[in-house]
Amino acid sequence: MEPVIVVHGGAWAIPDSLTEASIAGVKAAAQKGLSVLKSGLSALDAVEVAVRSLEDDPAFDAGYGAVLNMDGEVELDAIIMDGKTLAAGAVSSVRNITHPVTLARAVMEKTDHIMLTDRGASRFADTVGITPVPINTLVTENERREWEHYKKYAVGVKELFNSQWGHDTVGAVALDCYGNLACATSTGGIQNKMVGRVGDTPIIGSGGYADNQNGAVSCTGHGESIMKVTLARLILFHMEQGNVSREATDASLAYMGERVQGGGGAIVITPSGDWAARFTTKRMPWAVARGESLFYGLNPGDMFEEQLPK
Amino acid sequence: MEPVIVVHGGAWAIPDSLTEASIAGVKAAAQKGLSVLKSGLSALDAVEVAVRSLEDDPAFDAGYGAVLNMDGEVELDAIIMDGKTLAAGAVSSVRNITHPVTLARAVMEKTDHIMLTDRGASRFADTVGITPVPINTLVTENERREWEHYKKYAVGVKELFNSQWGHDTVGAVALDCYGNLACATSTGGIQNKMVGRVGDTPIIGSGGYADNQNGAVSCTGHGESIMKVTLARLILFHMEQGNVSREATDASLAYMGERVQGGGGAIVITPSGDWAARFTTKRMPWAVARGESLFYGLNPGDMFEEQLPK
Numbered sequence: 001m002e003p004v005i006v007v008h009g010g011a012w013a014i015p016d017s018l019t020e021a022s023i024a025g026v027k028a029a030a031q032k033g034l035s036v037l038k039s040g041l042s043a044l045d046a047v048e049v050a051v052r053s054l055e056d057d058p059a060f061d062a063g064y065g066a067v068l069n070m071d072g073e074v075e076l077d078a079i080i081m082d083g084k085t086l087a088a089g090a091v092s093s094v095r096n097i098t099h100p101v102t103l104a105r106a107v108m109e110k111t112d113h114i115m116l117t118d119r120g121a122s123r124f125a126d127t128v129g130i131t132p133v134p135i136n137t138l139v140t141e142n143e144r145r146e147w148e149h150y151k152k153y154a155v156g157v158k159e160l161f162n163s164q165w166g167h168d169t170v171g172a173v174a175l176d177c178y179g180n181l182a183c184a185t186s187t188g189g190i191q192n193k194m195v196g197r198v199g200d201t202p203i204i205g206s207g208g209y210a211d212n213q214n215g216a217v218s219c220t221g222h223g224e225s226i227m228k229v230t231l232a233r234l235i236l237f238h239m240e241q242g243n244v245s246r247e248a249t250d251a252s253l254a255y256m257g258e259r260v261q262g263g264g265g266a267i268v269i270t271p272s273g274d275w276a277a278r279f280t281t282k283r284m285p286w287a288v289a290r291g292e293s294l295f296y297g298l299n300p301g302d303m304f305e306e307q308l309p310k
Numbered sequence: 311m312e313p314v315i316v317v318h319g320g321a322w323a324i325p326d327s328l329t330e331a332s333i334a335g336v337k338a339a340a341q342k343g344l345s346v347l348k349s350g351l352s353a354l355d356a357v358e359v360a361v362r363s364l365e366d367d368p369a370f371d372a373g374y375g376a377v378l379n380m381d382g383e384v385e386l387d388a389i390i391m392d393g394k395t396l397a398a399g400a401v402s403s404v405r406n407i408t409h410p411v412t413l414a415r416a417v418m419e420k421t422d423h424i425m426l427t428d429r430g431a432s433r434f435a436d437t438v439g440i441t442p443v444p445i446n447t448l449v450t451e452n453e454r455r456e457w458e459h460y461k462k463y464a465v466g467v468k469e470l471f472n473s474q475w476g477h478d479t480v481g482a483v484a485l486d487c488y489g490n491l492a493c494a495t496s497t498g499g500i501q502n503k504m505v506g507r508v509g510d511t512p513i514i515g516s517g518g519y520a521d522n523q524n525g526a527v528s529c530t531g532h533g534e535s536i537m538k539v540t541l542a543r544l545i546l547f548h549m550e551q552g553n554v555s556r557e558a559t560d561a562s563l564a565y566m567g568e569r570v571q572g573g574g575g576a577i578v579i580t581p582s583g584d585w586a587a588r589f590t591t592k593r594m595p596w597a598v599a600r601g602e603s604l605f606y607g608l609n610p611g612d613m614f615e616e617q618l619p620k
Binding site: 085086087088092093111112113114115116117118119120121123124193194195196197198199203204205206209223224227228229230233237259260 | 395396397398402403421422423424425426427428429430431433434503504505506507508509513514515516519533534537538539540543547569570
């Protein structure tokens with residue numbers, strides 16, 4: 001089986017000032033993920049490495065440089081899922097963890113549970129050698145300024161999203177050479193969110209889902225809308241009905257728009273290596289790495305191709 | 311439309327000493343829910359009232375008398391969902407709230423979010439007049455003794471569940487006279503769980519889902535297994551494919567058993583008022599109230615009927 005990885009950097013109205021960094025970030029993450037796959041490691045390893053790369057990049061709303069909640073703190077959510085066993089790990093509302101996706105993987109591999117939240121998640125991190133950092137370590141000067149701005153104007157999250165502002169979520173899906181699928185999604189959520197707000201990202205079937213028999217999905221967009229339609233699972237149900245990944249994703253995003261007036265995007269990979277990267281927002285940076293090629297895009301209809309460095 | 315309400319009190323190996331209290335509890339909750347529906351209130355109101363009744367009853371693992379986590383504290387999760395709009399509210403890991411289902415409803419109706427967790431959920435409760443209680447208020451002497459016992463033997467949650475011990479979750483689904491569906495689920499989770507563990511109950515599509523176009527479901531059983539297959543949404547997808555509620559539920563529970571070796575149960579109601587109460591565990595107390603009749607059961611195959619008091 002030829003390995004493939006697809007990554008996204010969030011579906012929203014990305015301003016022109018951020019487009020270059022966003023494209024560079026998803027391209028780099030996809031390349032790192034493919035290197036992992038080419039070395040014979042698993043789809044789980046690849047999506048974790050790709051998402052860690054995006055968490056480290058302040059251009060994206062995950063890990064370092066994530067948006068701030070009403071209190072001016074980062075509060076991070078993440079999920080990872082293994083399509084072979086349907087095992088999953090997730091964390092919500094963690095404030096002091098550099099790589100929430102790695103903590104989510106530890107929940108999956110080292111506990112009997114799937115999700116740990118807030119205080120319990122931080123406590124668990126300590127026991128598995130994932131050292132908490134001071135909260136301010138993850139807060140960038142830029143996000144602090146944004147927070148001051150929105151605090152002043154007291155704009156609600158609904159308005160923030162309706163203007164497609166407030167950046168949003170990263171994710172990856174991969175197929176490895178053994179035929180296994182995996183997904184991972186990580187986020188800082190919506191700017192100015194209430195303390196303790198958990199969005200779609202760490203919710204199994206909403207922010208992501210992976211099943212070797214069917215496909216792997218990572219979602220992005222207005223979290224509450226994605227949850228209302230359990231978007232990741234909905235896309236996979238459409239695929240079970242015989243729709244190809246692109247049609248299944250478009251139909252599910254259209255349904256989300258009609259039924260709950262929400263915008264978003266998703267990346268999908270199938271057991272045979274077909275993939276899709278679709279969105280109903282203004283922009284979504286995405287990249288796909290496979291063999292010697294890197295495909296990527298940002299605006300609707302984009303499909304650029306580059307040869308990977310040897 | 312003739313209103314109907316279905317309630318459950320958790321799918322597990324209920325000991326003989328608890329059967330009488332369990333049956334009395336679900337019957338009382340169904341009657342209270344039907345009174346609400348007959349007075350012309352909504353399906354949302356009915357499921358909230360029914361679940362509050364079960365949360366108050368120490369025979370069940372929700373609210374007062376819920377099981378204790380590793381620290382010897384209650385940690386409660388709940389969800390409520392409106393089938394008309396797909397609006398939902400959920401809370402996870404709350405320790406000091408008597409009726410988590412009511413707090414979940416406040417999240418749905420008074421915030422832009424669907425889920426609040428731990429510290430943020432408690433803080434929100436304060437702002438909407440849901441007064442936190444001292445944590446010990448919710449801890450019964452009986453649960454304290456159980457906790458001491460399991461602490462001594464250091465049994466893991468996997469063993470606890472494999473023996474079908476550690477009680478589990480309450481829920482309700484209803485159809486009101488306006489044709490609207492709703493679901494609610496509430497739990498203290500698995501005995502001896504890690505601090506911060508979030509199970510299926512507050513996860514949209516896993517612990518519950520409601521959609522006027524299709525049906526409403528509340529699930530119970532091994533939370534991590536239910537999450538892996540997004541059980542509530544899976545049952546509804548089977549119904550979308552034309553299966554009646556009972557077949558859809560049995561097929562989904564069978565899949566969960568085969569794919570991830572998990573047991574559980576679910577109650578379902580359809581837009582036309584057909585209902586199902588099915589389980590693969592040893593027992594599940596359930597009751598249905600409709601018109602002048604109350605149906606209920608506990609063991610596989612049970613179907614008792616009583617006339618409701620005039």
